[in-house]
Amino acid sequence: xxxxxxxxxxxxxxxxxxxxxxxxxxxxxxxxxxxxxxxxxxxxxxxxxxxxxxxxxxxxxxxxxxxxxxxxxxxxxxxxxxxxxxxxxxxxxxxxxxxxxxxxxxxxxxxxxxxxxxxxxxxxxxxxxxxxxxxxxxxxxxxxxxxxxxxxxxxxxxxxxxxxxxxxxxxxxxxxxxxxxxxxxxxxxxxxxxxxxxxxxxxxxxxxxxxxxxxxxxxxxxxx
Amino acid sequence: xxxxxxxxxxxxxxxxxxxxxxxxxxxxxxxxxxxxxxxxxxxxxxxxxxxxxxxxxxxxxxxxxxxxxxxxxxxxxxxxxxxxxxxxxxxxxxxxxxxxxxxxxxxxxxxxxxxxxxxxxxxxxxxxxxxxxxxxxxxxxxxxxxxxxxxxxxxxxxxxxxxxxxxxxxxxxxxxxxxxxxxxxxxxxxxxxxxxxxxxx
Ligand SMILES: [Zn+2]
Numbered sequence: 032x033x034x035x036x037x038x039x040x041x042x043x044x045x046x047x048x049x050x051x052x053x054x055x056x057x058x059x060x061x062x063x064x065x066x067x068x069x070x071x072x073x074x075x076x077x078x079x080x081x082x083x084x085x086x087x088x089x090x091x092x093x094x095x096x097x098x099x100x101x102x103x104x105x106x107x108x109x110x111x112x113x114x115x116x117x118x119x120x121x122x123x124x125x126x127x128x129x130x131x132x133x134x135x136x137x138x139x140x141x142x143x144x145x146x147x148x149x150x151x152x153x154x155x156x157x158x159x160x161x162x163x164x165x166x167x168x169x170x171x172x173x174x175x176x177x178x179x180x181x182x183x184x185x186x187x188x189x190x191x192x193x194x195x196x197x198x199x200x201x202x203x204x205x206x207x208x209x210x211x212x213x214x215x216x217x218x219x220x221x222x223x224x225x226x227x228x229x230x231x232x233x234x235x236x237x238x239x240x241x242x243x244x245x246x247x248x249x250x251x252x253x254x255x
Numbered sequence: 256x257x258x259x260x261x262x263x264x265x266x267x268x269x270x271x272x273x274x275x276x277x278x279x280x281x282x283x284x285x286x287x288x289x290x291x292x293x294x295x296x297x298x299x300x301x302x303x304x305x306x307x308x309x310x311x312x313x314x315x316x317x318x319x320x321x322x323x324x325x326x327x328x329x330x331x332x333x334x335x336x337x338x339x340x341x342x343x344x345x346x347x348x349x350x351x352x353x354x355x356x357x358x359x360x361x362x363x364x365x366x367x368x369x370x371x372x373x374x375x376x377x378x379x380x381x382x383x384x385x386x387x388x389x390x391x392x393x394x395x396x397x398x399x400x401x402x403x404x405x406x407x408x409x410x411x412x413x414x415x416x417x418x419x420x421x422x423x424x425x426x427x428x429x430x431x432x433x434x435x436x437x438x439x440x441x442x443x444x445x446x447x448x449x450x451x452x453x454x455x456x
Contacts, residue, residue: 055324085339089332096327100319105312110319114327121331122338192311210273211305212312217275232275239269243304 054093065090073137081128088128092121095138098213099145105208106149106201107156108193116152120145135222143223146209150201195245203238210235260287264294272302 054066065071065087073094079087099120104113123144131140196204205224209215215223217231224231264287270276271284288295 053321055328056321057325058328085332085336088335089328092328092331092335096331097324100324100327101312104316104319110316114323117327118331118334122334125335125338186314188307189311189314192307196308207308211308232270235273235275236269239272239301239304242308243300246304246307247300 055096058093059086059089061086062089062093066093074131074133077128077131077133077137080125088125091124095141096121098138099141102142102145102208102213103149103152105212106146106204107152108197109156112152112156113149116145116148120148123148139219139222142209142215143225146205146223150205153201153204191246191249195242195249198245199238199241203234203241206231206234207238207242211239261291261294264288264291265297268294268298268301272298272305 054063058066065076066089071090073091076087076091076094080091096117099117100113103116103120104110107113107116120141124141127144131137196207199207202224206220209220209223210217217235218228220235221228221231224234226234264284267276267280267284271281276284288298
């Protein structure tokens with residue numbers, strides 16, 4: 032089967048193995064210890080940051096920067112834009128830490144910031160291309176590769192996958208990314224996208240169907 | 256197998272392939288797929304879509320490695336720390352306070368500059384001898400160097416051209432006489448006559 036209860040843990044997601052896990056190199060010892068210490072929750076790091084310490088926030092960045100980057104990259108599809116989204120997400124997180132509701136999970140809250148920024152970025156990119164989000168156009172990936180924005184190492188299938196994903200509306204793409212790539216459940220996705228659980232489930236349903244249809248159309252060469 | 260049954264099963268397939276189907280529907284979908292080739296093919300296509308997405312996401316991305324994330328971490332932390340420092344300065348009244356402090360410093364500098372311009376041969380404002388007693392205008396015209404008024408205001412009477420451009424056209428001795436007259440007027444104005452009152456508005 033696809034993934035056994037991957038949804039229960041926000042850490043189990045499908046990203047390049049070389050960069051999926053682990054903390055960034057070169058962390059100061061104090062930050063590394065905080066980031067690695069499983070007994071120190073995200074909420075505790077938030078608390079310490081609010082108390083005026085810098086290292087706990089640095090540890091939060093270390094814990095979440097890869098997830099933030101990959102979520103952004105899977106939505107926007109360009110390294111530079113995804114990096115900008117991740118950076119901005121942490122800046123906004125820092126600015127709004129005092130609004131954090133300690134009764135809610137930290138990552139849900141943070142992923143919402145990331146996803147909102149990523150979707151905004153995607154819309155800007157598509158708007159700059161002069162394309163509607165629902166346009167059925169075949170060659171977005173080719174354009175990006177020519178512009179040097181997307182690495183060619185993705186391989187042919189990967190390129191086709193992102194090309195097909197590009198054809199989906201951002202709201203369906205977001206659910207597919209969070210569920211099928213990052214392994215979140217629809218119950219976790221709903222608050223991230225600020226929708227009901229039923230809506231998250233419906234978008235997932237529609238998203239998978241649309242992805243299959245666009246894929247088959249692309250493979251059949253019957254582009255409209 | 257009825258068409259209606261296939262429709263209802265297909266409606267459930269996108270969730271079935273992601274293991275999101277409610278347990279009470281799971282058994283019926285499985286049972287249907289065992290017997291229905293068309294629905295099985297549909298389920299397979301949906302499942303392959305999810306697998307493709309996961310494979311694509313797991314493919315390496317050029318330039319995104321540990322060094323990339325190390326740099327990302329440094330950038331984020333330095334941005335946030337700079338922002339935090341700036342906000343602390345704001346909280347302490349510093350950009351506003353900094354401007355005020357800057358203005359105060361500038362004012363002090365102007366006062367100091369005035370002293371500097373008004374000084375005699377002293378090398379520093381601190382070298383200036385304090386005036387023990389008030390100095391009258393008359394005594395300032397005397398010969399004792401100790402009685403020279405340390406004028407700290409603008410020195411425009413001395414720095415101002417003694418004639419204007421039209422005067423200078425006269426040239427020679429007349430220009431010099433006008434200059435002397437002008438100088439006397441200025442001296443009279445500033446040192447002998449009482450200060451001018453501002454005209455009533
Ligand atoms: Zn069937």
